[in-house]
Amino acid sequence: MKPVFSVAVALSLIGLSFVVEALAAGGSNTNVMVEVLIFSGRPNPTWQLQDTNRLQALKGKLNGLPEAFKEEPAEWSRLGFAGFRIHGGKALGLPDRIRVYRGVIQTGHGKAARHVMDIAGLEQWLIQEAKQQPLEQPIRDVIANYETTRKVETERR
Amino acid sequence: MRRPPHLPVLARRLLTSFWLLSGAIAWADPCVITNEAQGFIFESSTRDTNGLVTLSWESCPDHLYEVHASDSFPSQATWMRQTLVIGGDGASSWTDTNAPAQSQRFYRVQRLRFGGDEDGDGLSNLDEFNRATDLRNPDSDGDGMPDGLEILYGHNPLDPLAPEDAYTDADGDGYSKLQEQQLRTKPNAAYSNPGYLPRNLVAWWKLDEGMGTNVSDSSLNRHHGFVMGGDPTGPWTSGYFSNAVALGGPSNIWIQVPYHPSLVPTQELTLTGWVKPTGQGVLIGNWDSNGPGNGNYRLQFGPDHIELWFSPAGDGSRTTVRFDPTWSTNDWHHVAIRYVTNNLAVFVDGELRDTRTVLGPLVPVPNPILIGYPALTEVCSVDDVRVYNRALGTNEIASMSRGNGLPITMIVGQTATLRAFGALETDICEWTVVSGRGFFTNTANYTVDFRPSWSGAVTVQVVVARSGVLSTNRSRAVVAFPSLSPLSDWNDNWLAQTFNNCYNFATDIRTDTFAQPGGGSPYECPLLSAAAVSDGLQAEVDLADLCHTSSLPAGHIAALIIYNPFILDYHWLRLEADGTWSSKPGNLGATTLDKSGIAITDPRTANFVGVNTADYHFCGFFWVGPDVHIK
Numbered sequence: 001m002k003p004v005f006s007v008a009v010a011l012s013l014i015g016l017s018f019v020v021e022a023l024a025a026g027g028s029n030t031n032v033m034v035e036v037l038i039f040s041g042r043p044n045p046t047w048q049l050q051d052t053n054r055l056q057a058l059k060g061k062l063n064g065l066p067e068a069f070k071e072e073p074a075e076w077s078r079l080g081f082a083g084f085r086i087h088g089g090k091a092l093g094l095p096d097r098i099r100v101y102r103g104v105i106q107t108g109h110g111k112a113a114r115h116v117m118d119i120a121g122l123e124q125w126l127i128q129e130a131k132q133q134p135l136e137q138p139i140r141d142v143i144a145n146y147e148t149t150r151k152v153e154t155e156r157r
Numbered sequence: 158m159r160r161p162p163h164l165p166v167l168a169r170r171l172l173t174s175f176w177l178l179s180g181a182i183a184w185a186d187p188c189v190i191t192n193e194a195q196g197f198i199f200e201s202s203t204r205d206t207n208g209l210v211t212l213s214w215e216s217c218p219d220h221l222y223e224v225h226a227s228d229s230f231p232s233q234a235t236w237m238r239q240t241l242v243i244g245g246d247g248a249s250s251w252t253d254t255n256a257p258a259q260s261q262r263f264y265r266v267q268r269l270r271f272g273g274d275e276d277g278d279g280l281s282n283l284d285e286f287n288r289a290t291d292l293r294n295p296d297s298d299g300d301g302m303p304d305g306l307e308i309l310y311g312h313n314p315l316d317p318l319a320p321e322d323a324y325t326d327a328d329g330d331g332y333s334k335l336q337e338q339q340l341r342t343k344p345n346a347a348y349s350n351p352g353y354l355p356r357n358l359v360a361w362w363k364l365d366e367g368m369g370t371n372v373s374d375s376s377l378n379r380h381h382g383f384v385m386g387g388d389p390t391g392p393w394t395s396g397y398f399s400n401a402v403a404l405g406g407p408s409n410i411w412i413q414v415p416y417h418p419s420l421v422p423t424q425e426l427t428l429t430g431w432v433k434p435t436g437q438g439v440l441i442g443n444w445d446s447n448g449p450g451n452g453n454y455r456l457q458f459g460p461d462h463i464e465l466w467f468s469p470a471g472d473g474s475r476t477t478v479r480f481d482p483t484w485s486t487n488d489w490h491h492v493a494i495r496y497v498t499n500n501l502a503v504f505v506d507g508e509l510r511d512t513r514t515v516l517g518p519l520v521p522v523p524n525p526i527l528i529g530y531p532a533l534t535e536v537c538s539v540d541d542v543r544v545y546n547r548a549l550g551t552n553e554i555a556s557m558s559r560g561n562g563l564p565i566t567m568i569v570g571q572t573a574t575l576r577a578f579g580a581l582e583t584d585i586c587e588w589t590v591v592s593g594r595g596f597f598t599n600t601a602n603y604t605v606d607f608r609p610s611w612s613g614a615v616t617v618q619v620v621v622a623r624s625g626v627l628s629t630n631r632s633r634a635v636v637a638f639p640s641l642s643p644l645s646d647w648n649d650n651w652l653a654q655t656f657n658n659c660y661n662f663a664t665d666i667r668t669d670t671f672a673q674p675g676g677g678s679p680y681e682c683p684l685l686s687a688a689a690v691s692d693g694l695q696a697e698v699d700l701a702d703l704c705h706t707s708s709l710p711a712g713h714i715a716a717l718i719i720y721n722p723f724i725l726d727y728h729w730l731r732l733e734a735d736g737t738w739s740s741k742p743g744n745l746g747a748t749t750l751d752k753s754g755i756a757i758t759d760p761r762t763a764n765f766v767g768v769n770t771a772d773y774h775f776c777g778f779f780w781v782g783p784d785v786h787i788k
């Protein structure tokens with residue numbers, strides 16, 4: 001463990017939670033961040049969620065969603081686009097980090113992680129949110145291709 | 158995984174010094190450091206009625222004040238540290254009770270933040286103050302372990318000989334904390350060890366110096382010795398491996414190593430070395446050289462005998478093992494002593510020759526270790542003397558002695574000098590790698606340099622032809638890459654996974670900063686390679702021919718892939734000890750699989766398609782040595 005940075009990161013995350021909480025309580029803008037999981041070396045693109053209503057709606061439903069699988073599949077740690085990660089959900093009463101990929105919502109980490117079916121359409125909502133962001137064109141293309149692939153997969157079921 | 162050091166630079170930037178002009182001074186705002194030299198000097202001409210000099214200043218609660226004095230004018234001053242004063246909310250003062258009565262004395266006070274770390278040893282200034290360690294010396298007791306590490310591992314940073322200290326093996330991997338600290342492996346994790354040093358090696362005098370009077374301990378445990386006697390620069394001669402020492406004789410030469418408890422392991426012990434028994438000599442011993450004396454062990458040899466004195470109690474009583482090894486006197490022979498569970502064994506040229514039952518454990522006698530012995534009149538040669546705190550296996554000893562010098566374990570990049578056992582210079586020797594991967598260089602018939610080029614087992618064979626008669630000798634080594642942190646270190650901890658990327662993982666250095674090569678570089682192969690080189694990596698490693706790794710320090714291999722032009726990104730992998738590759742895609746989990754879910758045996762042919770089949774290119778292999786620093 002690298003204590004200096006770890007502590008700094010932890011403090012900043014705690015601080016972020018307080019800010020998010022305060023802002024959410026006021027009903028205005030939030031500091032809930034969405035990260036596009038796409039890069040290996042360079043930092044991933046992120047944007048700040050303006051409207052968290054969709055997440056708020058998830059609050060009461062998350063525990064009731066059916067489990068998708070127990071352990072994170074190996075293909076979730078591969079190169080290329082790997083979904084979205086929402087940071088700062090704790091202020092909304094949600095897990096602090098939520099990953100959404102291939103129709104599954106992941107909360108927690110490691111052996112404590114939970115994977116439930118994204119019946120709430122969170123992934124599609126994030127895709128639509130992403131389209132509204134000033135992301136680099138290749139990233140927008142990647143997300144568009146992913147959306148097409150997901151639709152095909154969903155229709156096959 | 159390695160960690161960067163603390164940030165002493167930041168602390169130094171915060172250091173402030175000022176000069177006292179009079180007995181009491183004050184800053185406009187003493188807690189704000191704005192200028193490092195504020196120009197106040199105090200002269201000792203200001204004294205109280207008792208003739209004492211008292212300095213006082215306005216101090217801050219989160220600072221230490223270090224007072225220096227000089228009896229020379231400040232421009233020529235050699236400042237001597239006098240004391241450390243902890244800051245308070247108001248005035249601080251200090252009285253110099255040793256100021257010279259008549260002459261002038263000058264004082265300087267330096268202001269140090271509590272949280273700073275002047276010597277970069279990982280302990281804050283306040284910590285050092287509280288523990289009475291030297292905040293300007295990273296190793297206060299001079300035992301080789303920085304103060305911060307000593308505290309981390311529960312040692313006494315002020316006791317160089319503390320029994321629980323640097324020479325112990327906390328994680329039981331066979332390497333002392335001191336060895337692991339120097340080789341940047343974890344002293345508290347058995348999986349992390351410097352695999353290319355023999356395990357449980359307490360001291361290793363290769364005797365390869367070839368000149369001078371110093372004898373280095375290659376075990377990294379700092380048991381360095383000195384050549385003693387009438388001609389201390391003159392013992393060097395050619396050895397079984399490289400150089401050796403010729404001891405005794407008219408010049409009365411021997412080697413002395415200062416006593417340390419670790420040199421007399423109490424439970425298990427192995428002593429080994431090479432001797433050329435042209436005369437009577439001593440391979441190693443800690444027997445007192447004055448009179449009959451006492452000690453724990455001493456191995457004497459000569460043309461017609463080996464004589465071992467062994468005394469666990471060290472009280473003068475001893476068990477003596479003596480026999481005629483019937484060996485050639487002008488050749489090198491390997492001798493080993495092994496002690497474990499009351500069993501004492503003597504090996505010559507890899508063969509067990511005699512045993513005794515001797516009750517232990519050993520009680521160390523605090524005598525220096527002697528290689529050779531004072532006043533021996535005959536000349537004999539000694540090479541490659543080792544002390545282990547483990548009972549080596551019979552096969553290990555046999556391999557050391559009859560195995561042509563091939564170590565039991567090696568690492569890619571390391572070179573071993575081999576010599577055909579029993580061969581003469583006039584014999585014809587044919588060397589081959591029977592299994593595994595490696596190659597020979599510097600072939601000089603009966604000696605060669607061998608370098609393994611891949612991890613795994615390797616078997617080397619030499620066929621010696623003498624007068625038409627062929628004899629074959631094979632030896633085997635296990636070759637490894639240095640220990641890398643397991644994938645679970647990166648995956649089980651959320652912070653480690655989220656704030657470290659492929660570059661962190663491939664270099665095995667956790668920074669929690671999502672490190673970028675060179676601190677940031679365009680995502681093009683030449684520029685990213687140059688950026689990585691600026692971090693200390695070595696570029697253009699040819700994986701097909703690792704010959705050049707012979708000149709590289711210990712380390713491991715990494716590979717770089719570029720995603721350009723479709724998506725601008727890059728990806729690093731690292732070579733594991735088993736020959737497969739692993740990587741960590743961004744802030745996702747580390748994995749041994751490629752995009753197709755297949756184990757990676759060659760990153761040039763594995764599937765690393767990111768988001769587009771045409772977007773990635775293999776850039777090159779790199780060597781990650783011990784001096785890599787990423788940010």
